[in-house]
Amino acid sequence: MKIGIDLDGVVYDIIGPFDKFIKEKGITPVETEYNRGLEKEVIRNYFQEMNKQNPFLWIPTFKYAVEGVNKLAEDNSIFIITHRDWCENGRVDTLKRLEKDNVRFDYLSFTKKKGEKAAHFGLDYFIEDSIVNARYIKQMSKADVFLIDRPYNQADKESRIFRVKDMREVVSSIGSIGNYK
Numbered sequence: 001m002k003i004g005i006d007l008d009g010v011v012y013d014i015i016g017p018f019d020k021f022i023k024e025k026g027i028t029p030v031e032t033e034y035n036r037g038l039e040k041e042v043i044r045n046y047f048q049e050m051n052k053q054n055p056f057l058w059i060p061t062f063k064y065a066v067e068g069v070n071k072l073a074e075d076n077s078i079f080i081i082t083h084r085d086w087c088e089n090g091r092v093d094t095l096k097r098l099e100k101d102n103v104r105f106d107y108l109s110f111t112k113k114k115g116e117k118a119a120h121f122g123l124d125y126f127i128e129d130s131i132v133n134a135r136y137i138k139q140m141s142k143a144d145v146f147l148i149d150r151p152y153n154q155a156d157k158e159s160r161i162f163r164v165k166d167m168r169e170v171v172s173s174i175g176s177i178g179n180y181k
């Protein structure tokens, strides 16, 4: 099967370090909001500022995330699709980091248009943390979405979006689907 994987909020924890960064500036992040309770322009400026520290080289991975991706890569094609090209060093640092962490993948794409990419590649599944992206991906493509449960993506149950605790649950779900195919 073809599986799309988002990086931030799925494999790498950017939110934890970002919250710490803005807390040091006296801002209290709203944990139930993807934008941390900040205006679009404001959050963008803080991200740009934090980006000077090349976060993609050092932000932590989520537990079992890399192992999970590599496990899925044994029997599936992995398409990493990330919007990290919003910043100058996003591409280079991501490549360096994926290599350092020994993440297995078949294709890497930098884009905000994840729905179009999922349709273009004919992805079967997509692993995301943003509810907005999840809805967009399912609307634009045939991919069903595994949404990693986070405080900022809470929503009522909806078709083709499967809420999972972590990457371990994604791996076991996809594994059991494979058994019935």
Ligand SMILES: [Mg+2]
Pocket: 006, 007, 008, 009, 010, 128, 129, 130
């Ligand atoms: Mg994300």
